[in-house]
Amino acid sequence: MKKILSLALCLSVLFGCSSQKKTESNIKAENGDVVKLNYVGKLDGTAFQGGTAQGAILELGSGTYIDGFEEQVAGMSLGSSKTIEVTFPENYGSTDLAGKDVTFDIDLVSVYREETSSACQKGDIVKIDYVGKKDGELFSGGSASGYLLELGSGTFIDGFEDQLMGMKAKESKTIEVTFPKNYGAADLAGKAVTFDVAVNHIYRVVK
Numbered sequence: 001m002k003k004i005l006s007l008a009l010c011l012s013v014l015f016g017c018s019s020q021k022k023t024e025s026n027i028k029a030e031n032g033d034v035v036k037l038n039y040v041g042k043l044d045g046t047a048f049q050g051g052t053a054q055g056a057i058l059e060l061g062s063g064t065y066i067d068g069f070e071e072q073v074a075g076m077s078l079g080s081s082k083t084i085e086v087t088f089p090e091n092y093g094s095t096d097l098a099g100k101d102v103t104f105d106i107d108l109v110s111v112y113r114e115e116t117s118s119a120c121q122k123g124d125i126v127k128i129d130y131v132g133k134k135d136g137e138l139f140s141g142g143s144a145s146g147y148l149l150e151l152g153s154g155t156f157i158d159g160f161e162d163q164l165m166g167m168k169a170k171e172s173k174t175i176e177v178t179f180p181k182n183y184g185a186a187d188l189a190g191k192a193v194t195f196d197v198a199v200n201h202i203y204r205v206v207k
Contacts, residue, residue, distance in 0.1 A: 024079040027206050029111050031061035031074055034125050034148060034203040036110040042103050048096070055109065057125060057148045069104065076108045078206070112203035119166045120202045122152035126164060127201040134193045141185075142193070146200070164197060172198040 029035050035058055041051025060070050072084040083105050092098040112125050120126050126149055132142025151161045163175040176194050183189040 024077050027078040027111055029060060029074055029076050029078070029108060032059075032114070034059050034112040035073060035108060036112075036150075037073070038107040038109060040105045042105070043097065043100060048102070050094075051102070051104070057150060059127070059148060073106065073108070076106070078108055078111050081105070081107050111206045113206055115202045115204040116169060118202075119168045120151060120199065121165055123150070123205060125150050125203040126167075126199050127203070128164070129198045129200065131196045132193055133196075134188065134191055139188065139193070142195070160195065164199065167199045169199055169202050172196065 037056045037058060038054050039052065039056065040047055042048065043051075058064060058070065058073070060074050062070070064070070066086050066088060068086040069084065072082070072086075076082055083103055085101060085103050087101050088094075088097045088099060090099045115124065128147050128149060129145045130143060130147070132139055134142075149155060149161065149164075151165055153161070155161070157177050157179060159177040160175065163173070163177075167173060174194055174196050176192060178192045179185075179188045179190060181190040
């Protein structure tokens with residue numbers, strides 16, 4: 001089932017986002033671009049739980065969000081705002097929203113396009129696969145495919161993003177990081193782990 005919200009990453013210790021509005025430009029979002037959005041979802045004119053985000057990162061054309069959402073973001077100008085209407089599937093997990101027509105007030109904050117000729121750097125968004133291991137064994141919640149990560153955002157555990165900078169698309173690397181001592185999962189708190197990371201794509205902000 002398609003999701004309207006990105007899943008929270010279990011490794012996240014701080015979600016970096018930007019609410020800064022930009023002046024509308026002639027740069028338009030296209031399918032295949034990665035965009036950063038602020039949005040507020042409303043049912044019958046009232047914001048609904050889980051329907052609001054600041055600095056949400058979305059790959060247009062990926063089918064990550066509810067049908068009709070991404071299609072209506074494509075074509076928006078950088079810095080512009082728009083209200084769209086979409087309908088939740090009848091089998092959506094929330095009975096309050098299943099089958100309902102809702103609106104989203106959207107601000108297009110940033111547009112990123114694929115970078116193929118240089119290594120990734122702070123501020124880029126990378127699409128990665130990763131597998132986390134503790135003492136050589138996989139641990140729960142430590143793996144993902146096709147995850148979009150903004151380097152320098154502080155979204156992941158300290159040291160994770162820094163060790164990806166300088167990698168090129170299609171490169172792989174094993175990194176080592178240590179979970180904070182106050183991490184929520186007792187079996188990982190304060191522990192050193194490794195991540196096998198593959199950088200599939202690099203996206204750089206369009207200015």
